[in-house]
Amino acid sequence: MKNLLKIPPKRLFYWSLLALGLVFLLGLALTKFSPKKQYSSPLSSLLPTIREESLEPKSKDFGLVINKLKVNAPVVADVDAYSEKEYYAKLRSGVAHFKGTAKPDQNKGNIFIFGHSGFYKNDPGEYKEVFRKLDELKKDDQIHLWWKEKDMVFKVTENKVVAPDDFSVIEQTKDLALTLMTCWPPDTIDKRRVVVAKPSVLFVLKTFPLIFLFN
Known part of the structure; x- marks a missing residue:
């Protein structure tokens, strides 16, 4: 103790720092070279997966995919919605594009698609x-x-129920839009469920490069 007291305070301070540094480096080395143990996190295993499963489309020529609902169907183009015989037959193969409404390559107008919410179980x-x-x-x-x-x-902008004779939902628009329609409630023909969607920002930027935004 007497010898320790004789050491100048400044030198004692530096030695203390050196000792602390050596202890830190030793601990770091032991951590790096020691075998790592794998610990499972019970909390993370219970949390739901936020990322939605991406479905491979049944048709890339004209197809509809809604990952959230597990909807994956071909779209049958140019179906006469006023011919019950025709659209019943076409809806066996997928969902139907309302004849006379916009096509995706027009870059404007209302792409109108309709499908079943319920139908005869024995129907093919x-x-x-x-x-x-x-x-x-x-x-x-x-x-x-x-x-x-x-x-x-x-991206969905609106989800609503309308009367079956509300033809405003098929009106064409100046900008590109997508409308989905089905009979509602399921297994009835009382009303119509209508979902309206607009192009997402990512799709717009991908289709129209940024260079055009600054010209």
Whole structure:
């Protein structure tokens, strides 16, 4: 103790710093070279997966994918919505594009698509309930419309129920829009469930390069 007291305070301070540095380096080395133990996190295993599963479209030529609802169907183009015989037959193969409404390559207008929310169980086809959960779509949910190998991403802006004779939903628009429609409630023809979507920002930037925004 007496010898320690004789050491100048300044030198004692430097030695203390040196000792602390050596202890830190030793601990770092032991951590780096010691075998690592893998610990599972029970909390993380219980948390839901936020990322939605991306479905491979059944048709990239003209197809509809809604990952949130597990909807994956070909779109049959130019279906006469005023011919019950025709659209019943076409809806066995997917969902139907309303003849006379916009096509995806027009870059404007209202692309109108309709499908079943419920139909006769014995009727052939796998798309009898393709739009049964359409009411679960919320604002900003994504809808993928495939057209000639191109993935067009839309975001939901509106989800509503209208009367069956409300023809305003098929009106054409100045800007590009996507409208989905089905009978509502499911298994009835009382009303119509209508979902309106607009191109997402990412799709717009991908389609129209940034260079045009500054010209």
